[in-house]
Amino acid sequence: MKKNVAIIMGGFSSEHDISIKSAGVVYKHLDAEKYNPYRIHINKDAWYYLDEKKIEHHINKNDFSIVINDEKIKFDVVFNAIHGTPGEDGILQSYFELLDIPHTSCDSYQAALTFNKRDLLSTLKPYGIKSATSYFLNLGDTIDCLAIVEKVGLPCFVKANRAGSSFGISKVYEEKELESAIAKAFKEDDEIIIESFLDGTEVSVGVITYKGEITVLPITEIVTENDFFDYEAKYEGKSQEITPARITIEKQNQISKIAHNIYSILKLKGFTRSEFIFKGDEPYLLEVNTTPGLTEESILPQQAQIFGISLPQLFENAIEEALKNNT
Known part of the structure; x- marks a missing residue:
């Protein structure tokens, strides 16, 4: 019997439109003989399924169901394609x-932890995971640029x-630029993190559970035309994403581990x-994304395909792993 799959998309953050694209790719590649996929919009004002006639069928939040032609439809599994809040946090x-x-993303605590860059880096520090020197600010704090x-x-x-896709990020060269950069970041979140610049090779490492095993995918090197890997570089072709990365076997093994x-x-x-930056021979962690982009052009799907996992296999595996974990 075919499983009903709710592909949730949208969300409340600046990454809303990117999420819609990811969900569209998942929908396109799911095996219609195994799954009944429904693209579910999750917005602040409404949660709904939009059918082919553009009719909105609103979600009953009591049990996450919809009614179509007087038939109640419940979902066997949720495919999470929401980047940012409330799908990634x-x-x-x-x-x-x-x-x-069951859902395809990590559990709630892990999602909240990884979405909070400060807490993530602090949690991993005792395990020897290196990160940039950082300074934290909350909205309303006194801003001491000299400090x-x-x-x-x-x-x-x-x-x-707590934001993704480089929204609210600035590279600051002079002290006088700090206040405007801080104001920009506070438009995205009421907490910000200010980090030292790490000059080195940036790499992205996809890790998934595939057929029950933790699997590290081929590493991608990020080479941007811009000053850093910003929104334009990520989504408007202003970067090269080179897989496998042009790093030594020793560095590949080190970062994979x-x-x-x-x-x-x-x-x-x-x-x-x-995401990491190699400063010399040492990798420094920038962040961990738990609902990364899933379009054909996105980094993780590219890595999976080079590894030998097609998009239909990648998405089906995520669903089957979620169902298995819930039994």
Whole structure:
């Protein structure tokens, strides 16, 4: 019997439109002989399924169901394609866990932890995972630009603590630029992180659970035409994403082991993509994404295909792993 799959998309953040694209690719590649896929819009004002006639069928949040032609449809599994809140920060994970509906992303605690850059890096530090020197600010804190520069140096990066796709990020070269960069970051989140600049090779490492085993995918090297890997570089062709990365076998083995360890230490599930910068021979962790982009052009699907996993196989595996974990 075919499984009903809710592909959730949209969300409440600046990554809304990117999520819609990811969900469209998942929908396109799911095996119609095995699954009944429904693209479910999750927006602040409404949750609904939009059918082929453009009719909205609103979600009953009591049990995450819809009614079509007087028939109640419940979902066997949720495919999470929401980048940012509430799909990447643990909110929807908690909701589905309460309803006992399996989903393709990690559990609620892990989602909340990885979405919070400060907490993630602090949690991994005792395990020897290196990261840039950082300075934290909350909205309303006194901004001491001199203290910031003294701690992290220049240039530095100002980032929203809980945001993705490089929204709210700035590279700052002079102290006088800090306040405007901080104001930009606070538009995305009421917590920000200011990090020292790491000059080196940036790499992205996909780690997934595939056929029951933690699997590290081929490593991607990021070469951007812009000053850093910003939104334009990620989504508007202003970068090269080279897979496999042009790094030594020793570095490949080193970074693969670290990415595997992070996945294990944090007890992650589903898709993850960790970002690092090599400073000399040492990799420094930038962040871990637990609902990375899933379009044909996105990094993790590219890595999977080079590994020998097609998009239909990648998405079917995610669903089957979620169903298996819920039995």
